[in-house]
Amino acid sequence: QRLGRDPGAPPLDIRGPAEVAAAVSAFNEMQERLRRYVEYRTTMIGAIAHDLRTPLTRLRFRIEAVPEDLRGKLAADIDQMEAMVAATLDFVRHAARPRKRQRLELASLVETVMDEATETGADAVVERADRAVIDGDPLALKRLVVNLVDNAVKFGSLARGRVFAQDGMAIVEIDDDGPGIAPEEVERAFEPFHRLEASRSRDTGGIGLGLAVVRAIARGHGGDVVLGALPGGGLRARVSLPLALTAALDG
Ligand SMILES: Nc1ncnc2c1ncn2[C@@H]1O[C@H](COP(=O)(O)OP(=O)(O)O)[C@@H](O)[C@H]1O
Ligand SMILES: [Mg+2]
Structure with missing residues (x-):
């Protein structure tokens, strides 16, 4: 359970009876191997994205020789590839950042994000803000909420947030009044760089990450996110995250 909550957690102390100590040390070894594997993959993705920039730059020079009518379209394709490369490098930079886990309260985090969205002119409100304490990486979790609120105001016209606790999980819901996502499209919406047809043609300007x-x-x-339709139309993004184990003692 600990590994699921925080794959970067420090190794467990090896103590207790011999069988327990052996199991603990096997667990530590597995966690370390997983961590190295994830790190290796992230490094590879970063290296590939980085190296793609050189041929893209060359292409940008070479299209100068291409007939005018073609040049614009080629330049647009190169722009798009460069944006994808930049987004990938940004993703890798965040993923490589050492994760800082700390006790934090989700309702105030969501309120902060909503306030900041309101300041930039968005219609963003918190409808329910029950106290929900978790152990997490504050920057990453803020990014999570920002991404959902961005989508809500981009594809709809407003974001409504709710935070509460249920069955040992902290729940964050972000609702909007947009077109929603058809159930058969939901899985694809989570794929990197995938943008659904409707938003591509509307040119909402995202990159799909x-x-x-x-x-x-x-x-x-150690949590997850699901997307569902709201009865009156619109999308509900529902994030569940394990409550801090001692949250009950925490006030
Ligand atoms: N709140 C939403 N309402 C309707 N469609 C959405 C919503 N959020 C995401 N989508 C769809 O899922 C796609 C992927 O979302 P995302 O990964 O945030 O990429 P981006 O916002 O850069 O397009 C979007 O392009 C859009 O088609
Ligand atoms: Mg988005």
Whole structure:
């Protein structure tokens, strides 16, 4: 359970009867191997994204020789690839950052994000803010909420947030009044760089990494995120994260 909540947690103390000590040390070894594996994959993704920039830059020079009518379209394709490369490098930079776990209260985090969205002119309100204490990475969790609120105000016209606790989990719901996502499209919406047809043609200006990042962060905290339709139309993003184990003693 601990590994699920925080794969970067320090190794467990090896003590107790011999069998227990052996199991603990096997667990520590497995956690370390997993951590190295994830780190290796992240490094590889970063290296690939980084190296793609060189041929893209060359292409940008070479299209100068291409007939005018073609040049614009090629330049737009190069722009898009460069944006994807930049987003990938940004993702890797965040993933490589040492994770700081600390006790934090989700309702105030969501209120902060909503306040900041309101300051930039968005219609964003918190409808329910029950105290929900978890152990997590504050920057990553803020990013998670920001990505969902961004989508709500981008694809709809407003964001409504709710925070409460249920069955040992802290729940964060972000609702909007947009077109929603068809059930058969939901899984694809989580894929990196995947943007659903409707938003591509509306040109909402995203790059398609937001939900992939939300899911990675939620799962990295031992939780998850699901998307569902609201009865009156619109989308509900529901994030569940394990409550801190001693939250009950915490006031
Ligand atoms: N609140 C929402 N309402 C409707 N569609 C959404 C919503 N959030 C995400 N989507 C769809 O899922 C796709 C992926 O979302 P995301 O990963 O955040 O990428 P981006 O916002 O950069 O397009 C979006 O392009 C859009 O088609
Ligand atoms: Mg987005």
